[in-house]
Amino acid sequence: MGSGGFDMKTFRLISMQIADHDSLTDIAFKEGLIINKEDDQGTWLIEAFVEKEFIPVFEEACKENKDIVTQVIITKKENDPATFKTKVCSVRAINDHACVLLRGKLTRLRSDYPAQLLEYLMEQGFTDGELVTEFRKNLIARPRLVLPKKV
Structure with a gap:
């Protein structure tokens, strides 16, 4: 061209x-x-x-x-x-x-996926070693996250 x-x-x-x-x-x-x-x-x-x-x-x-x-x-x-x-x-x-x-x-709303995932997993009650395990697993699987609105 x-x-x-x-x-x-x-x-x-x-x-x-x-x-x-x-x-x-x-x-x-x-x-x-x-x-x-x-x-x-x-x-x-x-x-x-x-x-x-x-x-x-x-x-x-x-x-x-x-x-x-x-x-x-x-x-x-x-x-x-x-x-x-x-x-x-x-x-x-x-x-x-x-x-x-x-x-x-x-848009520059480009998601900070790792931080959102960490926040989501903490809200689900994961802590310490299991938090790290879930984080690693989900960072690869990339589940869709919808975080609750901040009040």
């Missing part, structure tokens, strides 16, 4: 969740890509072939031009989740699925 400014990087989407207040909703999809446009605005595109039950969520957000906080894991499941503030560009229904295109920016 030469030096036409097309230095986009494409990654495979492994998982996708939508954050709503203090909860995360898993979005089931058949295939997905995330593209770093490498532009001056720091734009990313997320394209996912989502299951039909999620179509209304994206259609409503598109119609209302609503921001959606989207958390994704890219390339391999062991990677830390990345959080994006996105808007829905389009929703195209295809049989029992929809092709959803989101445009957004990486």
